[in-house]
Amino acid sequence: MPIIESIPNVSEGRRADVIERLANAIRSTPGVRLLDYSADASHNRSVFTLAGDAAGVRAAILALFAVAVEAIDLRTHSGEHPRLGAVDVVPFVPIEGVTMADCVALAKDVGAAIAERFAVPVYLYEEASTNAARKNLEDIRRGEFEGLAAKMASPGWTPDFGPTRPHETAGASVVGARMPLIAYNINLDTDRLDVAKKIAAAIRHSSGGLRYVKAMGVMLEDRRLAQVSMNLTNYEKTPIFRVFDLVKREAERYGVSILESEVVGLVPSAALIRSAEYYLQLDRFGDDQLLEKKLSQG
């Protein structure tokens, strides 16, 4: 049974009734499960995590759009988080028995359906991107809803699907395919924010570090601890253990040690199994040696 995960981000984090209608649109779709959802009032944004086969995930995203396009008006929407559309971003993530290519195909199929059914322009991003300048979500979203009409009229910003002008109330949506993202933080045994910032700069891709790491230094005010806060965007190519070891080594330069690390939210078990293999120097280990995997196959 193939499993695709999708994590739509919707520009509504305050009206509980709308958030419930969005959740119910997913819940009432056969072939998918709503695994988790949370709303952030200051961001005025909610994030839904759902999983199922391609047909189920497709139907659930379209059902979500129907509610969002009807209930959300970006002209009166404000929040701390940047956004371009009522349904802002829709990534499809391969989990089990599907390839990245399957998720790219699904993103294109769903993107075309969104444009046709709701007259919302769609940009493809990440692995589904058809244009190197429009691979990165931040690049597509720059200017936000307020700057969207001007942006869409400028060269290179014709959407992949749908009208060449923003939807009046729902803006545009960004749809694509990517690897599972791991939110991973390392707390340093210091209150020196500058150290966390220097380490973040050393390890993140944008300033010369590891290819699939986004990182920033932040302060945990209540605990007086500096934290390296990260997103790992491809744990197969840039594994957790390499990030941990590199942060540890960089911290040593400042005489700082690691207090603890944390995974926020969900993590594919493979990301941790690979870490165990690394530290235990496990040779020729195969996932078919995992008891649970063997049991689930029969």
Next chain:
Amino acid sequence: MPIIESIPNVSEGRRADVIERLANAIRSTPGVRLLDYSADASHNRSVFTLAGDAAGVRAAILALFAVAVEAIDLRTHSGEHPRLGAVDVVPFVPIEGVTMADCVALAKDVGAAIAERFAVPVYLYEEASTNAARKNLEDIRRGEFEGLAAKMASPGWTPDFGPTRPHETAGASVVGARMPLIAYNINLDTDRLDVAKKIAAAIRHSSGGLRYVKAMGVMLEDRRLAQVSMNLTNYEKTPIFRVFDLVKREAERYGVSILESEVVGLVPSAALIRSAEYYLQLDRFGDDQLLEKKLSQG
């Protein structure tokens, strides 16, 4: 859905037709799955791995006994591996949704049924043991089939179930409950067998080491490598990472490093997840953060 694993060891490793009949006895039982089986001709012994709910596992073990008691005659059996019975050992292992107490109860229930149905005496061992002197498999099996009649007549060796004399052709069986066993080896970057033996002596329970470690030093003749070969009998209380780190530290004393380690056969994924948590200093990690676990619950 609760899952119990059982790994019956049968004293037949040469006659392919008998081994197939034994496997088919398990395969044809509803409510269980035969996950794996292998036969060793020099040991003249085969090992079956099956899993299912309590009723399924019970029925499969009794079906296996019916074939083994009919087909195997220990009076003419010889092999390198010590053995007491046609079905030599039957452990029950809690995997999911069952407790050790459930497995102990199952061992007693199945032990009584074996004695009644096949007139084979049964000793309970490990967690199911009713007698401190008969907890350890090696203690029960000492003297083997050939010495069994005399042993059973001596004080303290009345079986837990069944006749007080061996079954004429099938001997006696040892039935019990235990944690999943992990076969774990560490290859040293040396051909010095004495170093592997000294490390094994330092880390194993029997000579003062970690509580749930059995270890010996062996030579991998074809690769000219010394190996610390281990069984980890309770990975929750004596975790893999602690064993690995201790072997590494002991090896340093002799100027030897670890080349690689290996898991032989199956391992519960929790044993590796715990190792990742340890090395990554993961704080407050819960198994409900594993994507696969979340997906399987829905």
